[in-house]
Amino acid sequence: MRHAFYRGALALCLAAQLVSGGAQAGTPVVYEDDGKALFQLEVPDFWTLRTGGLRDLAGPDATDIRDVSRVFGMTADAHPGIWVGVISPHDVSNFDEAREYLQDIGPFLVQDAEVGEPQSRRIGGLPARSIAGTGRRDGKTVAFTALSIDLPSNRMVIAVVVLEAGADQEPIADINRMLASIRSMR
Numbered sequence: 170m171r172h173a174f175y176r177g178a179l180a181l182c183l184a185a186q187l188v189s190g191g192a193q194a195g196t197p198v199v200y201e202d203d204g205k206a207l208f209q210l211e212v213p214d215f216w217t218l219r220t221g222g223l224r225d226l227a228g229p230d231a232t233d234i235r236d237v238s239r240v241f242g243m244t245a246d247a248h249p250g251i252w253v254g255v256i257s258p259h260d261v262s263n264f265d266e267a268r269e270y271l272q273d274i275g276p277f278l279v280q281d282a283e284v285g286e287p288q289s290r291r292i293g294g295l296p297a298r299s300i301a302g303t304g305r306r307d308g309k310t311v312a313f314t315a316l317s318i319d320l321p322s323n324r325m326v327i328a329v330v331v332l333e334a335g336a337d338q339e340p341i342a343d344i345n346r347m348l349a350s351i352r353s354m355r
Contacts, residue, residue: 195347199354200257200326202239206354207257207324213343215246245343250309250336253344254278255328255351257320264298267317267325271300278329279304279313292318293352310334316348321355 195211198218212218219242241255261270268287275282282304290297297318304311311331318326328351330344 195350198241200239200241200255202257202259202324208318208320208326208351208353208355210241210255210347210352211350212243213245213340213347216343216347217244217246218242243347245340248337248340250333251340251344252331253328253347254331255326257324257326261325261327262323263325264317264319267298267327270327271315271317275315279306279311279331281305282313292316292349295319295351295353306331306333318351320353324355326351 195213195216196218197209197211199206199209201207221240221242238256238258243253243255245251258270261267279302282302284300284302286300288299290299295318297316299314299316301312301314304313311333313332314330316326316328318328320326328348330348332338332341
């Protein structure tokens with residue numbers, strides 16, 4: 170029952186807000202790759218943004234290592250247990266490749282995942298798809314939503330939201346506005 174609650178709460182909040190968009194107070198940040206601006210989004214006030222360039226990421230099996238493109242990782246300062254990651258992986262240019270990428274990288278983010286059906290939507294005027302589910306991360310029960318957003322010029326944005334069971338859901342409105350603020354710069 171708890172899994173259904175978190176999956177439903179996160180998915181419904183994201184679905185309702187992503188369709189409508191809306192203004193947000195925050196700081197605009199630009200995701201660049203090889204000196205080219207791909208997209209921008211607004212990071213809400215009182216959120217911490219960490220960026221990282223190309224690196225190797227070890228999965229649950231230490232011998233399973235993946236190259237990871239530049240990542241924006243965000244957390245709400247006053248609300249632990251919530252993480253948002255945004256990336257535009259190299260060589261991911263359509264929804265099928267985004268699905269494969271998420272299947273490949275998924276075990277690095279959430280273990281024992283149970284995933285719902287994909288949903289089509291629009292974000293920042295761009296075609297997008299989302300999936301929601303539950304699983305475990307660092308031994309804790311989590312709900313997650315993963316978004317794939319189709320950018321012009323054969324690039325995709327992948328955004329993943331992870332919410333620990335029992336985490337304050339107040340920041341979901343910030344997350345929804347942040348994700349709705351994604352705009353292509355190409």
